Amino acid sequence: MSIRNLLDDKKLIDLQRFQLLVDAITDYAIYMLDIDGRVVSWNAGAQKFKGYTSEEIIGQHFSQFYIPEDQKAGVPALALQIAETEGRYEIEGWRVRKDGSYFWASVIIDAIREDGRLLGFAKITRDITDRKKAEEALRLSEQQFRLLVQGVTDYAIYMLDKDGYVSNWNSGAQRIKGYRQEEVIGTHFSRFYTPEDQRSGVPQRALLTARTEGRFEQEGWRVRKDGSQFRAHVVIDPIYNAFSEFVGYAKITRDITEKYEAAVALKKTEQALQHSQKMETIGKLTGGIAHDFNNLLQIISGNLQLLSAEIAGNQHAERRVTNALAGVRRGAKLASYLLSFGRRQALDPKVVNIGRFVIDMEDMLQRSLGETIEVETILADDLWNTFVDVAQVENALLNLAVNARDAMESVGKLTIEISNAVLDENYARTHAEVNPGEYVMLAVSDVGSGMLPEVVAQVFEPFFSTKPEGKGTGLGLSMVYGFVKQSGGHVNIYSELGYGTTVKLYLPRSTEQEGKLTIQPLEKIVGGAETILVAEDDDEVRTTAIEILMGLGYKVLHASDAESALAIVDTGVKIDLLFTDVVMPGTLRSPELARKARERLPNLAVLFTSGYTQNAIVHGGRLDGGVELLSKPYSREALARKVRSVLANCKQHKT
Known part of the structure; x- marks a missing residue:
């Protein structure tokens, strides 16, 4: 067999094998x-x-x-x-x-x-076909996922490459952050952070945490395209491909500004409510103490004034009595502050234009503060009227001014600003005991040392003071706070350490016409021959009142409770004025005593006195209409003038 035939046979065998394969x-x-x-x-x-x-x-x-x-x-x-x-x-x-x-x-x-x-x-x-179906299923899944991601508008969902550059962008990201896709892809995600966070390396730490710990989650402030900031909840996860190779980050951002602000507002409201409840508790305590405390002061004051007449000419003794009476006045002022803070002060409000009133006070303020304090008053146009106790406004303004002077160490500028203000529903929701509405704002600003936030949180509490020991009672601002709250207003304080403090008083607007404010001249102390019925449960207070009134020439009848006083009225004896304590024991209350006595004696004048009125003749923090009140402790001069004034008003009213 030839070699050619052998080769042909081999090809045939190979071909057969290939065919079999x-x-x-x-x-x-x-x-x-x-x-x-x-x-x-x-x-x-x-x-x-x-x-x-x-x-x-x-x-x-x-x-x-x-x-x-x-x-x-x-x-x-x-x-x-x-x-x-x-x-x-x-x-x-x-x-x-x-x-x-x-x-x-x-x-x-x-x-x-x-x-x-x-x-x-x-x-x-x-x-x-199976692979095609799987690929099609994957394609549809990816398409649906892309549609889902693009359809989400409440979340910014996008990817970053390994270095933090944006590689895709959904519609939620555009809505929340303000950038269109073509504006942001290829830029670094750190642009969404505040300048402070950028300088402190927060974006880089976020990526490092996500890469090393598998996840980064945080709340913080972020910046929109227009420069405005929003509160964001951020999650960053690392992304790995099918070969477990790190390829970038998935980033989800949600705008939680409303939720954050609501939580902050709720916290502020809770804190304000706790503060308000604490103030209310302390107020009740001070109100309960004030009655007895003022009665004690009245006993001391009355006896000292009676004593002063007996020691006339003895200069040494007169000086001691004068010093003692000064102490009584300080005690009375302290009690008044406590009552104001506790919202138990008997206010006598009038419709007034605060702007004109403060202008009239400028000279007095300047004298009180000294020449080294520059006082500037800024009044807005068309100021509204308000319904307040002018004497309490004067006290509040003086307290704020003196505090400002001390904070500036007696050198600096004090600014008093008065303007109309509207506190809306949003403001009222974030501040306890604030009714939305129209107010007149009285602001006092200084350029003094300022205060830390934790100090600001306590300044309205009684006996808290930033002044050195012995330099202040710690009751000035608490008095201001209580007076404004009792008047239906609002107090806000802003202070920054090293830059100064501003205290803003918001007093409710009144749409009524302003009445004419008249200052009564100090009349000569005179007595009279009328008959006065003194109703007072405290024996020592009653004794001093009787002696003072008799020393002024009056005929005096007296009773230790309302029932006994009414019994005296029922005898038919001539009585010109009923001088009664507001708070006395027994079933018959003083206002009821006054009503029944006037039924029997139509020409009877009534003068109430008290160290603490409770709600007997004061409602809504204000004296009832037509009520005359002389607060304890009162001086001989104050009692004499008030008795003459009440008797005169009663005669004028009857005629």
């Missing part, structure tokens, strides 16, 4: 086409997923595997043309099985040549 493959359709595209071979894989046996398909044109649309478009012919001219054609697309069902195929067609002559085509087809 091709026929054994079931996952791929491997077959040949002639130069016209007719099938000339067919393997088991082709039969498996195309459904044709070799007998059925050999000699048939391969275009029948294509869907009708591709056949009409000439895709089979184009595939062979490309394979012939370029040597290879590769594509994915829909193909048709024998039963008419479709499958997604990966197709390769190679041109077969011998000595440059085209013999036909080798065609390999793989059914990748």
